[in-house]
Amino acid sequence: MRNNFIYRAGPGDVGITANYAANVQVLHNTVILNDTFAWAIEYRFASTNATVRYNLTDGPILARNGAQGALLGNLTDAAPGWFVNAQGADLHLTAAATAAIDHAAPLAAVLDDFDGQTRPIGASPDVGADEYAAPTPTRVSDLRITSHQINPGTLTVTLNWSALPGATAFIVKGAIEPITAANWDSHNQIGPELPGTASSASVSIDSVNGVGYFAIKYRNAEGMLSEISNPAFWPRLEVFVPLVRR
Ligand SMILES: [Ca+2]
Secondary structure (H helix, E strand, C coil): CECCEEECCCCCCCCEEEECCCCEEEECCEEECCCCCCCCEEEECCCCEEEEECCEECCCEEEECCCEEEEECCECCCCHHHEEECCCCEEEECCCCCCCCCCCCCECCECECCCCCECCCCCCCCCCCCCCCCCCCCCCCCCEEEEEEEECCEEEEEEECCCCCCCCEEEEEEECCCCCCCCHHHCCECCCCEECCCCEEEEEEECCCCCEEEEEEEECCCCCECCCCCCEEECCCCCCCCCCCC
C-alpha cells in the first residue's frame, strides 16, 4: 500500500488498517483524519507483520492484537499548513513541510509519488505520498556568456544558466540587435531545442564586428514557452573601479 492520499473531516474509523496481513508494506501514504479518530494507521492480529515506512499522518501509528511491525521514518504530527489545501483534501506538500521534504531514504518499492513523478525531487524522497517540487521560475534570470571566440564574420559564445527542474526544453536565439519579448518571434532559433537538463550551450551567429545579443526561453511540461530570459550580450561591459589610495 503506497502513495495514497487519505483525508477525512467527519466521523469515521482508522485511515489505514492491515489485518491478518503477512509481510504487508505500508509505504509513503498521507493520512489526515483531523482528530476524527484516535490513530491514523494500524496493523492488527498475530499473523500480521508490517513494514511501515515514511508515512505522513496527523495521528499515531498503532500495533494491535499482537501484530508485529517494523517502523521507520514515519511522521505523525503533520500540520494543515504543510498541505496545499488541507480542507479541500489536496494533500500535496507546501514548502512549509520542511520536516517531511527530503526526509526519507529511497525505497525500491516506491520509485514515484502520488502524481507519478519520479522520486526523489531534490536531495532525497519526501515523507508521505507527494514529492514536493518547488514552483518553476517564470524565466531564466541568470543567462551569461562564459567564453567567446571571434572569427572573421562569426561570433561564437558559450552561454550558461542555472539548471531549471521544471524545464523540458530550451530554445536559444541570437542576433546582432537586442532580443526582447516584443521581437522574440522575429528572430531565428539557433540549432535544435536543447534538452530540459541543459544549463549551457555553445552557439554562433553571423556578426561582422563581433557584437552579439542572446536570449533563451524554456518549455514546460505542458509545452508552453516561458518568458524571455535576461539578455546576454558581447562585448561584455567591463567596469573598472578606480584604485583608491590613502
Ligand atoms: Ca524531495
